[in-house]
Amino acid sequence: MAQAQDMIRLQDVTFAYEYGDPVLEGVSFCIPEGESRVIMGQSGSGKSTILKLLLGLYKPISGEVYIDDEPIGPCSEQHLGDVRKKMGMVFQDGALFDSLTVGENVGFYLIEHENLTIEEVEERVRQVLKVVRLEESLIDKMPEELSGGMQRRVAIARALLATAPKIMLYDEPTTGLDPESATQVLRLMHQLTRERNIATIVVTHQFLDALAIADKFILIDKGVVAFDGSLADLKDSEDKRVTSFLEPFRASLRLMEERRFV
Ligand SMILES: Nc1ncnc2c1ncn2[C@@H]1O[C@H](COP(=O)(O)OP(=O)(O)OP(=O)(O)O)[C@@H](O)[C@H]1O
Numbered sequence: 001m002a003q004a005q006d007m008i009r010l011q012d013v014t015f016a017y018e019y020g021d022p023v024l025e026g027v028s029f030c031i032p033e034g035e036s037r038v039i040m041g042q043s044g045s046g047k048s049t050i051l052k053l054l055l056g057l058y059k060p061i062s063g064e065v066y067i068d069d070e071p072i073g074p075c076s077e078q079h080l081g082d083v084r085k086k087m088g089m090v091f092q093d094g095a096l097f098d099s100l101t102v103g104e105n106v107g108f109y110l111i112e113h114e115n116l117t118i119e120e121v122e123e124r125v126r127q128v129l130k131v132v133r134l135e136e137s138l139i140d141k142m143p144e145e146l147s148g149g150m151q152r153r154v155a156i157a158r159a160l161l162a163t164a165p166k167i168m169l170y171d172e173p174t175t176g177l178d179p180e181s182a183t184q185v186l187r188l189m190h191q192l193t194r195e196r197n198i199a200t201i202v203v204t205h206q207f208l209d210a211l212a213i214a215d216k217f218i219l220i221d222k223g224v225v226a227f228d229g230s231l232a233d234l235k236d237s238e239d240k241r242v243t244s245f246l247e248p249f250r251a252s253l254r255l256m257e258e259r260r261f262v
């Protein structure tokens with residue numbers, strides 16, 4: 001049985017895109033509030049598809065996705081909109097609007113959906129910029145004037161302000177960032193998970209970055225869960241799918257563990 005505090009739960013989820021073979025088969029895992037999972041796996045193994053199912057963009061063929069203990073399969077499109085408000089999503093490229101300022105990007109959903117004055121929106125934007133440790137003076141800058149790491153933090157600020165999320169989903173959040181910027185983004189993700197009690201999923205190919213923040217790791221191999229557990233168990237695993245995944249990282253693993261915040 002699921003624990004009451006599980007924010008995310010996949011139960012025996014099988015999924016195929018239209019006319020295709022199954023992309024996910026019998027996938028189950030759960031994530032309590034305040035914990036993070038890194039989802040790893042080869043390109044095409046089905047990681048981003050899991051995020052799409054969590055957002056309710058697609059429905060499983062069989063099995064069920066639970067958000068905050070609620071099965072989302074039977075949800076109406078309208079109710080799904082409410083469920084999605086519990087989730088913040090940060091896409092790989094940051095996906096900022098090039099033609100809008102930092103402030104307009106961060107406040108975008110407030111301006112669109114909430115009945116607030118410009119001053120109220122600006123005040124909330126300034127508050128959330130502090131949370132992601134960006135200077136307030138950046139509010140009038142254009143995204144192209146910011147570094148990659150700053151852009152990623154603006155994207156996180158936007159997700160936070162849009163939803164006050166209980167769940168954060170990050171798809172490749174540190175890809176393309178220099179080590180210093182990556183560390184700042186990782187630290188922020190970790191703080192949000194702990195301080196706001198958010199259930200966090202990070203999809204990444206950057207295994208060494210994943211080490212810095214993950215409570216536990218999930219390895220997806222050809223659409224099935226090959227591993228779900230702690231770093232210690234991951235390192236000790238004799239499952240061939242795990243050992244071949246870890247092989248390229250063995251040498252640097254011990255050194256990099258010093259970067260862990262958890
Ligand atoms: N919209 C779609 N329609 C049909 N097939 C898709 C669609 N999106 C993804 N797929 C297929 O589903 C499988 C899993 O894709 P997914 O994007 O989940 O992989 P991934 O693990 O995120 O890969 P990567 O690490 O490259 O981002 C792949 O075989 C892909 O070709």
Ligand SMILES: [Mg+2]
Binds near residue numbers: 047048049
């Ligand atoms: Mg992907």
